[in-house]
Amino acid sequence: MSFVIKCMDCGHTAPYFPTSTNCPRCNSQWREAEYDYDTLAKTLPLQLPGRSFDLWRYRELLPVRNPNATLSLGEGGSPLIQAVNLGMMLGTPKLFIKDERQGPTGSFKDRQAAVTVAALKEAGITEMVAASTGNVAISYSAYASRAGIKLWAFVTSLVPAMKMREIALYGSQVVKVTGSYDQAKQIASEFARQRNLYQDLGARTITSIEAMKTIAFEIAEQLTAIQGPASSNGKDRAIWRTPDWYVQAISGGMGPLGVYKGFRELKQMELVDRIPAIAAIQADGCAPMVHSFKQGLETAIPVNTPKTRIETLATGDPGRSYTLLRERILETKGTFESVTDEEAFRAMHALAKMEGISVESAAGTAFAGLFKLIRAGVIKPTDTIVVNCTGHTMPAEEFILGNNWTRDIEFPAKKQETPEDGLLAALNQIAPNRFPRVAIVDDTAEARRLIRRILQSQGDFTIFEAASGKEGLSLIRRELPDLIILDLMMPEMDGFAVMDALRADQKTAEIPVIVATAKELTPEEKNRLGAQIQSLMQKGDFLNDEFLEEVKTLIK
Numbered sequence: 001m002s003f004v005i006k007c008m009d010c011g012h013t014a015p016y017f018p019t020s021t022n023c024p025r026c027n028s029q030w031r032e033a034e035y036d037y038d039t040l041a042k043t044l045p046l047q048l049p050g051r052s053f054d055l056w057r058y059r060e061l062l063p064v065r066n067p068n069a070t071l072s073l074g075e076g077g078s079p080l081i082q083a084v085n086l087g088m089m090l091g092t093p094k095l096f097i098k099d100e101r102q103g104p105t106g107s108f109k110d111r112q113a114a115v116t117v118a119a120l121k122e123a124g125i126t127e128m129v130a131a132s133t134g135n136v137a138i139s140y141s142a143y144a145s146r147a148g149i150k151l152w153a154f155v156t157s158l159v160p161a162m163k164m165r166e167i168a169l170y171g172s173q174v175v176k177v178t179g180s181y182d183q184a185k186q187i188a189s190e191f192a193r194q195r196n197l198y199q200d201l202g203a204r205t206i207t208s209i210e211a212m213k214t215i216a217f218e219i220a221e222q223l224t225a226i227q228g229p230a231s232s233n234g235k236d237r238a239i240w241r242t243p244d245w246y247v248q249a250i251s252g253g254m255g256p257l258g259v260y261k262g263f264r265e266l267k268q269m270e271l272v273d274r275i276p277a278i279a280a281i282q283a284d285g286c287a288p289m290v291h292s293f294k295q296g297l298e299t300a301i302p303v304n305t306p307k308t309r310i311e312t313l314a315t316g317d318p319g320r321s322y323t324l325l326r327e328r329i330l331e332t333k334g335t336f337e338s339v340t341d342e343e344a345f346r347a348m349h350a351l352a353k354m355e356g357i358s359v360e361s362a363a364g365t366a367f368a369g370l371f372k373l374i375r376a377g378v379i380k381p382t383d384t385i386v387v388n389c390t391g392h393t394m395p396a397e398e399f400i401l402g403n404n405w406t407r408d409i410e411f412p413a414k415k416q417e418t419p420e421d422g423l424l425a426a427l428n429q430i431a432p433n434r435f436p437r438v439a440i441v442d443d444t445a446e447a448r449r450l451i452r453r454i455l456q457s458q459g460d461f462t463i464f465e466a467a468s469g470k471e472g473l474s475l476i477r478r479e480l481p482d483l484i485i486l487d488l489m490m491p492e493m494d495g496f497a498v499m500d501a502l503r504a505d506q507k508t509a510e511i512p513v514i515v516a517t518a519k520e521l522t523p524e525e526k527n528r529l530g531a532q533i534q535s536l537m538q539k540g541d542f543l544n545d546e547f548l549e550e551v552k553t554l555i556k
């Protein structure tokens with residue numbers, strides 16, 4: 001494989017060596033790998049079908065000459081999961097999650113560590129330095145241990161103790177810096193300079209950007225498999241799919257810079273016809289890029305004292321990464337957005353409850369940003385959206401979960417009772433025998449599942465389902481539920497007709513009804529429903545706590 005390192009400032013090209021970090025002509029540290037795209041455009045599509053789906057699938061586009069299989073931990077090749085429930089709640093059915101939690105150490109930093117450590121090993125380097133908000137050091141530690149490389153990990157004291165211990169467990173030296181992440185980086189730099197050690201320089205590290213771009217390659221291939229090819233380029237070859245949006249929570253912005261480069265290379269090889277809009281999300285308490293972008297600045301104003309509990313995202317001074325990312329985001333008609341810590345925690349909760357995906361608060365930030373951008377109309381209902389689920393839950397902290405999340409059983413020790421009696425009594429403490437009874441009448445299975453899921457995740461209900469108006473009516477007459485959640489648009493007997501029948505029968509006339517509908521009602525229809533309905537929920541509105549509040553009031 002042939003590639004060169006090209007200076008972004010003066011265009012000078014040089015061969016790659018990991019420890020040479022500056023352009024030999026102008027001394028710039030901002031350089032990137034450039035490959036022979038014309039040749040690869042012809043050869044790569046023929047080679048891919050026989051290869052396994054992992055990061056090394058694209059080895060001709062990575063700065064490692066001979067990938068060493070014995071260093072691999074199975075990096076890359078993460079699934080692209082359709083978020084059906086969340087997509088319905090948000091009214092964006094083409095919503096996908098790139099599940100980077102499934103990397104070997106649980107975050108997308110595993111790509112960066114796998115490629116960098118492979119390149120270092122190839123160059124004979126045995127000691128390195130990295131500053132980290134946690135996950136980079138964990139990933140590097142895992143790969144460094146396999147490669148026989150010693151890692152000095154500089155982390156801020158805000159990094160959770162569990163993460164620090166994991167770094168130490170891999171045999172790395174943890175250096176705890178009481179200060180901000182930017183300060184930890186400064187100290188790490190000085191340490192590396194004095195000892196002449198290799199140092200990870202974030203977005204200026206060739207291997208980091210190159211590793212992150214494999215996310216783009218995978219998304220394009222996976223979306224093509226799901227949605228079919230975008231078109232044909234007239235040269236007897238299919239064009240791969242590009243999502244409309246790539247959404248990611250950012251700290252230094254390395255991920256989206258890499259993903260952008262990945263799509264750009266695919267475009268250069270005519271494998272895709274466009275680059276997605278990038279939405280980069282920060283935490284409000286540390287959002288230098290968002291604030292600078294909104295003020296139209298080309299250079300970021302740093303945040304000196306980040307005020308967020310999401311320490312993974314606490315890069316206060318993004319430096320030139322911001323300027324580059326801003327250019328890319330303007331070019332792709334993307335955006336920068338920020339969310340509060342609370343919004344991120346709530347999004348984490350929603351994602352876990354609705355999709356069974358438990359993420360760390362940094363990844364929750366991306367989802368909170370997604371919710372915000374959809375609500376603002378920036379991301380459209382018809383868009384194909386890929387959210388990078390960057391990292392797995394590292395202890396779900398108490399402040400995220402709140403109180404009252406367990407029900408405790410105390411096993412009675414009294415002798416006169418048989419053990420079974422004791423167990424039954426104990427189980428009765430967990431939940432009463434009778435739960436509020438709710439009937440869901442909706443002709444689409446996904447909608448029923450979604451409503452069931454929302455109810456289940458928030459409390460105890462006995463839930464009945466009916467898939468048509470007729471079925472619903474007989475169900476309601478039989479079970480006499482405490483509440484009915486009714487769809488309006490159903491074939492044969494629609495919701496209006498169900499409602500009329502319920503009102504005509506004194507046994508069912510008083511049961512409260514929540515109308516759940518995806519459609520805007522005409523004034524006429526509203527009139528027809530009149531005072532009968534208790535509440536009207538647009539299907540896209542379910543994320544708000546309103547729906548549950550409504551359910552709770554009606555059931556009392």
Ligand SMILES: *Cc1c(COP(=O)(O)O)cnc(C)c1O
Pocket residue numbers: 107108109135136249250251252253254255256312313360362363390391392
């Ligand atoms: C590092 C990290 C981010 C931010 O990544 P950048 O692209 O470097 O800004 C987001 N989420 C998680 C889980 C991370 O570890």
Ligand SMILES: [Zn+2]
Pocket residue numbers: 007008009010011012023024025026027028
């Ligand atoms: Zn140069």
